[in-house]
Structure formats: structure tokens, C-alpha cells
Amino acid sequence: MDLAEIDENGKPLLYFGDAPVEKLELVKGQPNVYFLQLTITLERQTQVSPKAGQFYLLKSKKSNVNYNRPISVYHSEDRINADGKKEVTVQFMILEKGEGTKELCHMNKGELITVIGPLGNIWPEADKSLIDEGLSSGRPKIAIVGGGIGVAPVANFASTLPEGSYDFYASFKSGSYGLENVKAKNLLITTDDGSQGIHGMLPQAFSKEAVQNAGYKVIYACGPTPALAYVKGLAEELGIQSWISMEHRMLCGLGACLGCTIDTKDGLKRCCKDGPVFDGKILQFPKPAPRRQPLSKEVEPDLSVDIAGVHFKNPVIASAGTFAFGQNFRGVSDVKAWGGIASKGVTYEPRIGNKGERSLEVAGGNMNSIGLQNPGVHTFVKELLPGMLGLGPVVIANLAGSDIESYVEGAKILDKTDCDMIELNISCPNVKAAGLAWGLSAETAYYCVSSVRVVTKKPLMVKLSPNAPDNRPIALACIKAGADAISLINMVHGVAIDIDQGKPFFNNVHAGYSGPGLKPLALRIAYDVIEEINKLPEEQRVPVVGIGGICNWKDAVEFIMAGCAAVEIGQAKFTNPDVAIDVVEGMKKFMKERGYKNLSEMRGIAQMKRPNPAHTDEKGHYQDLKDMILKDKAIIKKPEN
Numbered sequence: 207m208d209l210a211e212i213d214e215n216g217k218p219l220l221y222f223g224d225a226p227v228e229k230l231e232l233v234k235g236q237p238n239v240y241f242l243q244l245t246i247t248l249e250r251q252t253q254v255s256p257k258a259g260q261f262y263l264l265k266s267k268k269s270n271v272n273y274n275r276p277i278s279v280y281h282s283e284d285r286i287n288a289d290g291k292k293e294v295t296v297q298f299m300i301l302e303k304g305e306g307t308k309e310l311c312h313m314n315k316g317e318l319i320t321v322i323g324p325l326g327n328i329w330p331e332a333d334k335s336l337i338d339e340g341l342s343s344g345r346p347k348i349a350i351v352g353g354g355i356g357v358a359p360v361a362n363f364a365s366t367l368p369e370g371s372y373d374f375y376a377s378f379k380s381g382s383y384g385l386e387n388v389k390a391k392n393l394l395i396t397t398d399d400g401s402q403g404i405h406g407m408l409p410q411a412f413s414k415e416a417v418q419n420a421g422y423k424v425i426y427a428c429g430p431t432p433a434l435a436y437v438k439g440l441a442e443e444l445g446i447q448s449w450i451s452m453e454h455r456m457l458c459g460l461g462a463c464l465g466c467t468i469d470t471k472d473g474l475k476r477c478c479k480d481g482p483v484f485d486g487k488i489l490q491f492p493k494p495a496p497r498r499q500p501l502s503k504e505v506e507p508d509l510s511v512d513i514a515g516v517h518f519k520n521p522v523i524a525s526a527g528t529f530a531f532g533q534n535f536r537g538v539s540d541v542k543a544w545g546g547i548a549s550k551g552v553t554y555e556p557r558i559g560n561k562g563e564r565s566l567e568v569a570g571g572n573m574n575s576i577g578l579q580n581p582g583v584h585t586f587v588k589e590l591l592p593g594m595l596g597l598g599p600v601v602i603a604n605l606a607g608s609d610i611e612s613y614v615e616g617a618k619i620l621d622k623t624d625c626d627m628i629e630l631n632i633s634c635p636n637v638k639a640a641g642l643a644w645g646l647s648a649e650t651a652y653y654c655v656s657s658v659r660v661v662t663k664k665p666l667m668v669k670l671s672p673n674a675p676d677n678r679p680i681a682l683a684c685i686k687a688g689a690d691a692i693s694l695i696n697m698v699h700g701v702a703i704d705i706d707q708g709k710p711f712f713n714n715v716h717a718g719y720s721g722p723g724l725k726p727l728a729l730r731i732a733y734d735v736i737e738e739i740n741k742l743p744e745e746q747r748v749p750v751v752g753i754g755g756i757c758n759w760k761d762a763v764e765f766i767m768a769g770c771a772a773v774e775i776g777q778a779k780f781t782n783p784d785v786a787i788d789v790v791e792g793m794k795k796f797m798k799e800r801g802y803k804n805l806s807e808m809r810g811i812a813q814m815k816r817p818n819p820a821h822t823d824e825k826g827h828y829q830d831l832k833d834m835i836l837k838d839k840a841i842i843k844k845p846e847n
Contacts, residue, residue, distance in 0.1 A: 213252035220325070221246055221253055221294075224267060224318040228295075230311075235381035238302040239355065240311040241280075246321060248292040254324065255294050256282045258363040259451060259483045262296065262323030263459045266309040274322060275306040276456050276478070278359040278428075281387060299358040299384050325459050326482045329363045329426060330449055336423050337371045346391045348372040349422040351412060351437055353429020357384040359451050359482075360428045364388050373420065377408040377433065408433050414440060422446055425486075435491035448486030452477050498801035507797035508804040509790060511545075513749050513771050514665035514690035516626050518600050520545035521772035521805060522762065522786045525753055526604035526629060526669075527551055527576065528776040531590040532597045539783035543790065546600035548774065549586065551631055553605075554612040554619075556582035562713035566702055571721010571755070572777060573700055575712040578606055583616045587623055595624055602667070606631040610657050621662035628664045630655065630689075633671035633696040645671040648683035659688030667691035667751065670735075672698050677731050678738040685739070685748055693751040693774060694735060695728045720754070720777050725761060728754020729768060736769035737813060757785070759792025769810035 212218055229243035248255075256262070256279045263274035281297040302311040310319070332348055340346035350372050352360040357376055364374060365387040374390035376382060379398045394411040395403030404410045408429075417425075417440060427437045428451035441448035454466040454477035461479025468477050470488040475481060501507065509520040523546040529535065532547045541547070559579025566573045580586070583605070594601045603625040607613035613630070620628055632645035632654050644654045645668075655668055668684045670677050672695035681692050697718030702711035711717075732752045739747050749771035756762055757778040765773050778785045802808045 213250070215252075217250060217252065219252065219254050220323060221248060222322050223320075225321050226316050226318055227313050228315070230313055230315065233299070233383045236383055238311075239383055240300045240302065242277075242298045242300055242310065244296050244298075244319060244321065246294045246296060247287065248294065251292055253292070255284050255292075256296060256324035257328045258366050259329040259359055260324040260326045261359075261459075261482065262298075262321055263325065263456070264298070264310060265306065265320045266313055267318035267320055269306070269309050269320075271306045271309065273306070273457055274320065274459065275310065276325070276453070276459060277310075278451070278482075279324065279362055280358040280384065281362055281365065299355055301355040322459060326478060327480070329359075329451075329483055332367060332371075333424070337368060340371050340391070341368065344391070345421060346370070346372045347421065347423040349375065349412075349417070349420065349425045350390070351375045351377075351408070351425060351427040351429065351433070352384070353377040353408060353427075353433040354379065356427075356429030356433075356451070356453075358428075360426055361385060361388050363426060364390065373422075375408065375412045376403075377411075377429065378402070409436065412437070412440075414444070417444060417446070424449070427451070427486075431491060432494060434489075438486045438489055438491065441486055450484055450486045450489060451482045452484060452489070453482060454478075500801055501798045501803065505798075505803065507794055507802055509545075509793060509797075511772055511805055513751070514627065514667065516600055516665055518545040518772060520790050521766065521770075522546075522789050523548060523600075523602070523751065523772055523774045524779065524786070525774035525776040526602075526631065528779060531586070532594045532599075532601075535779065535783050536597075540787065542598040543784075543786040544599040545772065545786075546602055546626075547594060547597065548602040548604050548629055549590070549594065550580055551578050551604045551606040552580045552583045552586045552616070553578060553607055554583055554616040556580065556585070560712075560714055563711055566711055566717070568700075568702065568719070568721075570723020571719060573702055573712070573717040573719050574697075575714055575717040577714075583619050587619060591623055591625060600626045602627045602629050604629045604631055604669070605658075610654065613654060613658050614661055617658045617662045617664075621664055625664070627667055627691075628658075628662060629667045629669050629693060630658055631669045631696070632684075633669065633673075643671050643673065645669075645680060646674045648679045651680045652683040652687045655684045655687035655689055665690045667693050669696055669753075670694040670731075671696045672727060672731055672754070677735050681735045681750075682738065682742075685742070685746065689748060691749045691751060691771070692735065692739075693753055695724075695731050695754045698724060698727065722755045722757050722778075725755025725757075728752065728756075729764060732765060732770055733768045733813070736810070740769070740810075740813065756789075757782075759789045759796065762789050762793060763796060763808070764812075766805060766809050767812040769813050771805075771809070 225244040225246045228245050231241050233239040261276045261278045264277050265274040277298045280299045283295045287293045302308050336347040350360050350364050361384050369389035370391040373392040374388050375394050377396045380401045382395050382402050396411050425441050425448040434450050456478050457463045457465040459478045461476050466477040467474040469490050472488050511518050511521045524544050526548040530550050557578050560575050560577030603620050605616050633643050644650050668689040697720045699716045700719040704711045736750050751772045752765035752770035753774040756773050756775050762773045
């Protein structure tokens with residue numbers, strides 16, 4: 207039956223609603239595995255109950271994540287309550303892994319969870335002749351394999367089979383769990399640390415010889431990808447039927463969005479709708495990337511980096527506009543933890559900033575319209591820069607302007623100071639060019655950067671705007687003009703409407719958007735610009751500093767692997783003043799576990815050689831599109847009346 211169908215009255219067969227947490231407890235001996243029990247009261251008798259192999263989409267009612275998490279059913283029971291309504295008690299085993307599962311694992315009894323399901327297909331019914339053969343001979347012909355949290359769906363399936371009609375293999379890192387309903391003829395447990403059963407991984411018990419000697423005719427499996435790939439390969443080699451439950455990140459869970467497809471010999475299949483249970487013969491597992499060996503205990507990774515001749519003790523920089531001039535956060539966090547601090551944007555003349563509302567929290571971050579309020583470069587140099595220089599981190603003076611004269615005069619003054627570097631903000635409006643930002647074209651960017659380059663010997667890092675159609679030619683123009691480094695991105699323009707007053711929320715209508723939601727865009731622009739810079743001769747390349755939506759060490763690692771020399775962090779410090787400490791410590795731990803001795807060993811490893819777009823030549827240069835357009839016009843005909 208297709209569970210997306212409706213009943214005879216046109217009502218949905220699936221459940222969508224809230225259910226209170228009935229029971230939630232940490233599984234004994236497992237630091238991050240939780241047992242969750244919900245009781246769902248169905249609105250109608252026609253609504254379906256879960257079967258072995260299926261899953262529900264779950265999310266805490268008070269969640270900070272956007273999407274529900276797919277969690278396999280560990281056990282379920284139906285009953286009719288005192289009101290005559292059908293109730294389903296559903297039990298889950300949840301591994302605390304990401305933000306969504308972390309929320310689910312730390313709820314309180316009675317709190318509500320949003321539930322959608324049951325979803326997906328079910329385990330194929332076991333052949334009765336195989337069950338009977340195993341029971342009569344005492345040698346089961348059915349093998350069930352579970353690894354880690356993947357034990358849950360196969361244990362649910364095992365509970366539907368007669369006691370002693372199957373063998374069960376369970377593989378864990380340490381200890382065991384989820385086996386309460388397993389009534390196998392033979393239960394074999396392997397643990398990586400040897401705390402239970404056989405010391406080792408799954409092949410120690412579920413070897414080719416063991417499977418051959420047992421004479422299994424069918425294998426049901428769920429677990430980590432390497433274990434499933436092993437089971438599939440073994441089954442095919444021995445000519446045994448296998449059924450494998452897969453997992454994938456999901457959005458809708460209903461088969462509508464096509465966001466959870468997996469590659470198979472029969473083409474792309476939806477994990478949520480065509481699966482999660484698949485015939486092992488059609489599955490195709492990619493070769494796993496070789497895993498680096500961890501660093502030895504006595505070796506600590508080196509997070510230092512040199513940018514344009516300036517040495518940073520770590521790659522984490524406080525971005526301009528969010529850290530003022532380094533003093534404000536001293537009362538709540540150790541400012542010395544930062545590798546560098548970029549000043550608030552300073553202009554030649556003082557600016558009072560924008561009137562009206564200046565900030566607004568929105569989905570995935572915030573919008574602000576500060577208007578570059580600052581005391582001017584003279585006051586900055588005299589009263590604020592000395593305090594910045596005494597803090598410890600590298601000091602970067604962020605210079606903004608509205609015309610070439612203000613940029614040049616400001617740079618002249620900064621050139622005579624002890625600041626370590628100038629970050630040239632060319633996202634500012636050019637008052638002599640109808641308010642368009644200097645960084646929106648290669649020509650104006652070159653003009654601005656080259657003019658500043660003439661008057662200062664300071665290392666010059668140019669900050670680019672995400673509002674340009676394409677930052678690649680702009681970055682190359684900046685390098686040609688004398689930039690020693692590129693930082694990107696600045697904030698994205700957005701608009702907010704005050705629905706009570708029926709007018710734009712900000713006086714200037716447009717405001718800057720920043721926050722976690724900006725990261726994919728920022729990472730894409732950084733990736734593309736670095737890819738373009740890498741086409742230059744090595745001696746002409748300059749480092750890139752990534753900015754935008756970076757909130758934790760994982761975000762920082764992504765930018766480094768994309769090729770960035772360092773990262774700047776902005777709004778994340780508003781909610782976590784210790785973000786620099788957390789990012790540095792997280793990166794150190796990650797690098798130690800993955801065997802990276804320094805940043806250069808992982809910098810740019812995610813850069814892939816991609817084919818040039820059809821409209822560029824072999825060097826990536828844009829061709830004249832005129833011939834292409836004319837050709838297309840010739841083959842496109844107007845529709846006939």
C-alpha cells in the first residue's frame with residue numbers, strides 16, 4: 207500500500223501532530239544514545255500504524271532547527287484507549303549527533319514533539335519456508351545484522367519473527383543496547399573496545415567463512431555505511447539475497463522534494479519513499495575517502511598563519527563592525543584569544559550613522575543599518591588605536607570612504623601608525639557614481655585600490671561585497687591594483703517591512719543581512735574567488751580571508767578547506783563572546799584527530815578541478831556571446847496561433 211494515499215473519505219492516512227514525551231532516558235553505558243517513547247493518539251481508525259522498517263520525522267516543538275529528523279521505529283504497540291480512540295505507543299533509539307537529535311535527546315517529560323509518519327517502506331516479509339527450515343534444523347537461514355544505532359530498525363524487524371528462527375549480529379563501539387526484543391537462536395556481539403562479546407568490528411563475527419558455514423539464504427542489515435557496504439559485498443560474493451536499510455538527510459520525508467536520493471544500479475532512488483529498505487543488489491556504495499591517522503599525543507597542531515607578511519597566532523579574526531575597537535568585550539571574554547581584530551570601519555571624517563531603527567532579528571541572523579557611525583580616522587588614531595595595539599592580537603584597521611579623496615587621505619594617516627594591516631572596505635557607496643559601491647565592478651575596484659596602494663606601504667587587504675554580480679573579476683582587478691589579500695564577504699542587502707505601519711522597517715529601506723543563514727552564499731563566493739585566483743601564476747596569488755555566517759569551528763574548517771587562509775567572525779560573538787576560544791579549541795581537536803599538523807595541510811583540499819562553463823574558453827575567459835545568442839534565436843520559433 208502506498209502510505210501517501212488517502213482513505214475512503216479522502217482523509218490522510220499518515221499522522222501529523224504533536225505528541226508529549228512519555229519517557230526519555232540515556233541508554234545505560236552509552237554516553238550519547240537515548241531511549242524515547244511517545245504515545246500518539248490517532249484521529250481516525252483509518253490512520254495507519256508503523257511497521258518494521260519505517261520511520262517518523264521528529265522535531266522538538268521548541269526547536270531551533272528548521273527540519274524534522276528521520277528516526278527509525280525501534281518498537282511500537284497499538285491499543286484502544288478509554289475514549290475508544292486508537293493509540294500507538296512508539297519507541298525510538300536516538301543517537302545524539304547533530305543539533306536536531308541533540309534537542310530531541312534533552313527534552314523533558316511532557317514536552318511536545320512534532321511527529322509525521324509512519325514513513326518509508328517496510329522490511330520484506332521473511333519467507334515462511336526459510337523460517338520453518340531454520341526452526342526444524344536448528345540452523346537459522348535468516349541473518350540479521352545491526353551496527354550501532356542501526357540496531358533499532360532491524361531489532362524491530364526481528365521482533366516480528368518467531369523466536370529462534372534467525373541469527374542476530376550486533377556490532378558496537380562499546381557495550382551494547384537495543385537488543386531487549388531480540389530472541390535469536392544465536393546472538394553474536396562485537397565491540398571495538400572488547401567490552402562485550404568479540405573484540406573487533408563486524409567482520410570478526412560475520413566473516414565469509416561464518417556466513418558460508420551457517421548456510422544463510424537471506425540477510426537483513428542496517429548500520430554505518432562501511433558495514434553495509436561490507437554486507438552487500440559479502441552477500442553478492444556468496445549469492446545471498448540481502449535487504450539493506452539506508453539513511454539520508456531528508457527535507458519533506460514524503461517523496462515530494464527529491465532531496466534524499468541515493469545512487470543505485472536502477473537510477474536515483476528516494477531514500478524516504480522508495481526506501482529506506484532496498485534490495486542490496488541495486489545499491490552502489492562510494493569508495494570511502496582514506497582516513498588520516500591522528501597526531502601522536504605529544505604533537506599539537508599549529509594554527510598560526512601568515513597573511514601578507516603579518517603573523518597571526520591563529521586564523522580567527524574579529525570582523526569589522528562587530529567588535530568596535532576591541533575594548534567592549536574585555537569584561538566577558540579573553541580578547542587575547544583572537545588571532546586578529548579588525549576595527550570598526552573608520553572614515554576620514556566622523557560619521558553619525560543612520561537615523562531610525564538600526565537592527566532587526568530575522569530568520570537565520572539579523573539585519574542592521576548602522577551607517578558606518580565612527581569618530582573619524584584622526585580620533586581613531588589618537589584615542590582608540592593605542593588601546594587596540596595593547597590587546598595582543600594582530601590589529602587591522604578597516605578603512606571606508608565615499609570618494610577617492612577620503613580613501614587616500616585616510617590611508618595616508620593609517621600608513622604612519624603601528625596598525626599591522628589595512629582592510630579596505632570597498633562596499634561603501636561611491637558618492638560620485640550615483641551611490642554605487644566601489645566594489646561592484648572591476649573598473650571602480652581597480653581605481654580605488656590602486657589609488658590607496660600608492661600612498662601606503664601597509665599590507666592591504668580588500669574587503670569585497672556579495673552584492674556584485676560576480677566577484678571573480680573584481681578580485682583579480684584588486685590583485686592587479688596591488689591588493690596583498692582579499693577578504694569576503696560583506697553583508698548582503700535586504701529589505702524588511704513593518705507590517706503594522708505598512709512601510710519599510712529601516713529608514714534607508716535597504717539594510718545589511720548577516721548571520722548563520724549567510725554562510726552557504728559566503729562560502730560559495732569564497733570558493734569561486736579562490737578557484738579563480740589559483741589560475742594565476744603562483745607568484746601573483748594572494749590569500750583570501752573568509753567572512754559570513756561563521757559560528758563554530760566546523761564552519762571555520764569549511765572555509766579553510768575551501769582555500770581560505772583565515773576567517774573573520776562577526777555576529778556570532780554577540781551570542782557567544784567566547785566564540786574565538788571555542789573555534790580555536792574545536793579546530794585543534796579536529797586537526798589532532800584527523801592528523802593535520804598545520805593549516806596548510808588542509809587548506810584548499812576541497813577545491814576541485816571543474817570544467818569551464820560553456821561560454822568560456824580553455825583559460826576560463828568569457829567569450830563573445832553574440833554568436834551564441836544569434837544561433838539560439840535562429841532555432842527558437844514563436845508558437846503558432
